Amino acid sequence: MIQIDDKIISLDIFEKKFCCDIPKCKGACCVHGDSGAPLEEYEVDQLIEALPEVLPYLTDKSKEAIDREGIPVVDSDGDLVTPLVKGAECAFVVVENGITLCGIEKAWVDKKVDFRKPISCALYPIRVKKYADFEALNYDVWDICKHARRKGEKIGLPIYRFLKDPITTKYGEAFYNEMEEAYKLLQKNPDIKL
Secondary structure, three states, rough: OOEEEOOOEEOOHHHOOOOOOOHOOOOOOOOOOOOOOOOOHHHHHHHHHHHHHHHHHHHHOOOOHHHHHHOOOOOOOOOOOEEEOOOEEOOOEEEEEEEEEHHHHHHOOOOOOOOOHHHHHHOOEEEEEEOOOOOOEEEOHHHHHHHHHHHHHHHHHHHHHHHHHHHHHHHHHHHHHHHHHHHHHHOOOOOOOE
C-alpha cells in the first residue's frame, strides 16, 4: 500500500495493467452487478438537475425505473446508487450498435449537461471506500473486464495512468503527480513494499 495524503492506495493500481476494450466487452459493467452505480452525495443534486436533459437519451423502461425508484436509490449496503431496470442494467444505459453506453455521458458529449457521469463509473476499476480517517483505493477485479486486462498488458498501461483524467477530476492534479512519483519510486526499487 502507498499513502498519499489521507488516501491509502493498493499497489495493484500501480502494478496491474488495464485499458477498457469496449468493442469486446460491449460495456458490460453498466449491465451486470448487484446494484446501480455508486453516487457521491454531491452527485445526487447534479444528476437530478441534469435529468431533464438526459431523459431524451433513455428508453421508456429506463424512464419508468427512474420514475418508480427515484434518484438516488439506497442499496443493500446502505450506499447511494443509480436505479436499475428490473434489477439488471443501470437505468442510464443506452445501447448503440450492440454496445452499452452511458446516457448521462452522451448528454455531456452533446453539451446538454455539465455532469459527465458518476465518478465511481469513471474511476472503474478503482473502487473507493471511505473510512473515518482515510479513503482506500483498491483495484476491483471483475471477470467481465478480462479484455481490458489483456489490452492493458499488451500496451503496458498501469491502471492509474489509464484513469488519469478521473483521478485528477476527483483528487486534483497534485495528487495524480504524487502517484506518478510513487510509480517511479516503485520502478527504481521493485523490492520496496510501501
